[in-house]
Amino acid sequence: MNLNSNTLYLQELEEEQSTESKSEDPELHQSFDSEICEVIKSTVGEDGTKIATEIKHFSHVHDLKLTDEIPNNTKCNGCVQSILSPFYSCTKCSFFLHKSCSKLPKIKRHPLHYHPLTLSYQQASFSCGACGQWCNGLTYNCQICKNRDYSVQCILLSDTLTLACHEHRLYLSNTNIRQKCSSCNSKRYNAFRCSTCEFVLDLKCATLPQTTWxxxxxxxxxxxxxxxxxxxxxxxxxxxxxxxxxxxxxxxxxxxxxxxxxxxxxxxxxxxxxx
CATH class of the missing domain: 3.30.60 (Wheat Germ Agglutinin (Isolectin 2); domain 1)
Incomplete structure (x- = not known):
């Protein structure tokens, strides 16, 4: 069964990666290949592009192989969203990783935090500093503050957001006053606000999967x-x-x-x- 889940998030993830290397300090990416993901085996596709068929990712002890056979209701161990094909897997451990998640940069900068954030993997759950939800899997954390962990879903959001349900563009806002979300009524310091009207969207709602099972x-x-x-x-x-x-x-x-x-x-x- 072809799971077409959380498409918007994954599209934004791909777009974010394509522009990331152009906008950040190249020195922040110098150890990406060796510390995040190593290609073990590869092949050449019909269009001539190189395809990594087996990788060694820092988040898992075993090598991961590229596959497109999706078990029912399987979630990615990286972003904890429903798996899309093709993806990497370790079948004996039931460990699955989106191709997009395997290519996440080691270092990210984001308006939510004033220090560079480093990619890590946590099997134990943590509270995301942006949306307040319990998460696990791949996370971006601050090596300086030590106690700030963010889910990859929140960090891969840009500081502007366009939704089909709202006619105006939304802008990320971080205030000293809790802002009430127009969707779920929860109150958070971090939220997307509309500069034209009173619409507010917290990051929990901003990262909801568009499609799920x-x-x-x-x-x-x-x-x-x-x-x-x-x-x-x-x-x-x-x-x-x-x-x-x-x-x-x-x-x-x-x-x-x-x-x-x-x-x-x-x-x-x-x-x-x-x-």
Whole structure:
């Protein structure tokens, strides 16, 4: 089954990588090849490009092989989002890594933090300093502050955001006053704000997967910003509790199946449980 999950995030990740080396200090990337990812085996594609078929990534003890056979509901051990094909895997450990995640830069700069951030891997869960969610997997942390960890989803967001649900561009804002998210009503110091109107979006909502899967349901669920009908009565088909019509939700159009975000994603969606 071809999992088409979190496409927006992965597209932004690829775009971020393509511009990163041009905008940052080259010295920050001098140890990327040896410390982050080493190519063990490679082949040449039909278009003449070199394809790494086996790699040694710093996040895992065994070599990872390129594959396109996706087990059901598999998540990447790097970004903890649903796997897209092709990807790297260690089948005996059930360890999976997006090609994009294998190419993340060792050092990143981001407006959320004033020091350069270093890529690391944490199997134990940590609280992201940007969105406040519990996460594990690949993380960017500050080697100077020592206690600041950020999920890769948050760090790969740029300081501006364009959404289909809002007509104006959003800008990353870090204030001394907690800002109330227009989607989930939570309050955070870090959020994306609209300079034209009062719309605010926290980073938890900004990094929601556009498409995801739920247990054994045969169809994917898409993130919805607007209500599915004008009935005036809105419930979650999982918990059967009422839904707030102002809040985003997940929806399977083929089954007319609406659900709360937390019911679909779970309590800690950015934490992958290890076998």
């Amino acid at each position: 739920y247990n054994q349901h045969e169809h994917p669920f898409n993130l919805r910003y607007t209500l599915e009908d004008d009935s005036g009565e809105y419930y979650c088909d999982i918990c059967e509790e009422e839904r707030d019509p102002k809040q985003w939700f997940y929806y399977c159009a083929k089954c007319s199946f609406p659900a709360h975000r937390d019911c679909i994603l779970g309590k800690n969606p950015n934490v992958k449980q290890h076998i």
